[in-house]
Amino acid sequence: MSQPLATTPSVEDVTESIIFPPGDIYSDEPPLESDLHREQIDLLIRLIKWWWRDRNNFYATGNLTIYFSPNQKKSEEFRGPDFFVVLDAEKKDRKSWVVWQEDGKYPNVIIELLSDSTASVDKGLKKQIYQNTFRTPDYFWFDPVSLELRGFHLIDGQYQDLAPTESGRLWSQQLELYLAVYLGKLRFFTPDGDLVMLPEDEANQQLEQTSQQLEQTSQQLEQTSQQLEQTSQQLEQERQRAAILAERLRTAGIDPEQIF
Incomplete structure (x- = not known):
């Protein structure tokens, strides 16, 4: 009795046989190296979210796991960048970034924020x-x-070093912003070179501007008051001169009212 011929499975059969892990997976990142790292990550997240507060087509986060393979081998198939942005993505909270669900x-x-324990990996394997x-x-x-700040842009599948501007800023084509160190922190700058600020920074700037305007108004009022005082003194001097002249006329037997 002849055996039935073996058939090659179709692409659809193979696809259906692959069992992907669930997409609702919690992040699995180690604690941050220091307060400096935590504060820097929080700063970058807050800055980009405030700068793009009117946009709903991006996802920005930090120290969150990116799952990119159903095999889920920790050392190979998932990574947790310190800060990352995904464009054309739904703006919502997530437990992790699961590529096959996105x-x-x-x-x-x-x-990536370098440290003594991660620098070699960030500059090598992760890159x-x-x-x-x-x-x-x-x-x-x-x-x-x-x-230390360094940047790369992908050209023809290879990272090429970004050349800093004269002021040491690196351009991100994806964010359409510059990155540079400002007061010891990594910050974003607009194409015009302005510092991207947090809402409290903007509020403080507005308060400072209002304070300066009030100070200018106060100085103008003080100048006006001084001018009025000078005018008042001049009028008083004129009154005194007129009184002296009137007294002299009366002494001379002349009625001042006939002259003035």
């Missing part, structure tokens, strides 16, 4: 993963202690 999207921008697997267009690393 239409295959990877971060458009990644920033290769972000270049070859994530295909993340803009990658930066920053050392909160030494203030």
